[in-house]
Amino acid sequence: MRAPMAALPLRAEGLCFGAGGVGILHDLSLAIEAGPPLLIIGPNGAGKSVLLRLLHGLLCPTAGRIAWEGAGMRRDAMVFQRPVMLRRSALANVEYPLALAGLPRAARRARAAAALAEAGLAALAGRPARRLSGGEQQRLALARAAALRPEVLFLDEPCASLDPAATRAVEVAITGLAARGCKIVMTTHDLAQARRLAGEVGFLHRGRLLEHAPAEAFFAGPRAPEAAAFLRGELLA
Numbered sequence: 001m002r003a004p005m006a007a008l009p010l011r012a013e014g015l016c017f018g019a020g021g022v023g024i025l026h027d028l029s030l031a032i033e034a035g036p037p038l039l040i041i042g043p044n045g046a047g048k049s050v051l052l053r054l055l056h057g058l059l060c061p062t063a064g065r066i067a068w069e070g071a072g073m074r075r076d077a078m079v080f081q082r083p084v085m086l087r088r089s090a091l092a093n094v095e096y097p098l099a100l101a102g103l104p105r106a107a108r109r110a111r112a113a114a115a116l117a118e119a120g121l122a123a124l125a126g127r128p129a130r131r132l133s134g135g136e137q138q139r140l141a142l143a144r145a146a147a148l149r150p151e152v153l154f155l156d157e158p159c160a161s162l163d164p165a166a167t168r169a170v171e172v173a174i175t176g177l178a179a180r181g182c183k184i185v186m187t188t189h190d191l192a193q194a195r196r197l198a199g200e201v202g203f204l205h206r207g208r209l210l211e212h213a214p215a216e217a218f219f220a221g222p223r224a225p226e227a228a229a230f231l232r233g234e235l236l237a
């Protein structure tokens with residue numbers, strides 16, 4: 001089967017977002033291309049989640065533009081910090097969006113089972129999704145998104161409340177998706193996690209993208225003084 005045409009690159013130009021008279025993102029420009037994961041890092045309240053929501057189309061910019069510049073139809077999905085599970089089995093949670101996407105029943109079952117297996121959840125397929133642990137639910141949310149075979153997957157702090165073992169399992173799932181060609185765009189507070197996963201880094205501070213660089217260059221010596229302070233563990237105002 002031929003791979004669908006790419007919708008990437010995704011370009012944001014002069015992006016601004018404000019709410020209630022308060023500016024949250026300011027004149028942000030960013031090009032997202034196919035390749036290894038882009039980790040968006042920065043202090044609390046920098047605007048990381050808002051940026052992901054804008055890029056995924058859940059919020060409308062107050063100024064600027066977002067364009068998918070490839071020839072293909074956009075295929076992007078998002079996983080939230082606290083995923084919402086349907087009151088059904090894990091397998092049915094993965095099948096449901098496939099049904100909405102119009103996949104025939106037999107193909108749905110096979111694709112959902114494969115996505116669960118890839119996330120290491122095959123043994124839990126029949127379990128009620130809402131009874132799974134936080135880490136299992138997060139992996140289930142990833143499997144549910146991955147089953148749609150998105151070209152881009154936006155992940156908003158997917159490991160925020162997970163212990164190290166659950167974090168590791170989620171990171172394995174993310175790395176697997178990236179290796180299969182899915183562009184990961186992910187926010188995290190955890191610098192060690194950013195070092196483990198990132199191919200490129202975007203550093204946001206007070207609603208401004210102060211740096212976007214290959215991960216190796218960024219961690220070896222960020223250009224923005226605020227990014228350098230953040231890497232040193234200083235508390236940024």
Ligand SMILES: Nc1ncnc2c1ncn2[C@@H]1O[C@H](COP(=O)(O)OP(=O)(O)OP(=O)(O)O)[C@@H](O)[C@H]1O
Pocket residue numbers: 019020024042043044045046047048049050051187189
């Ligand atoms: N829909 C909204 N309406 C109004 N203000 C919002 C909205 N969404 C976010 N904000 C505000 O915008 C700022 C940036 O929020 P955002 O959640 O993007 O930060 P963040 O960098 O993801 O922070 P954290 O690391 O704490 O999750 C915050 O001050 C937040 O209160």
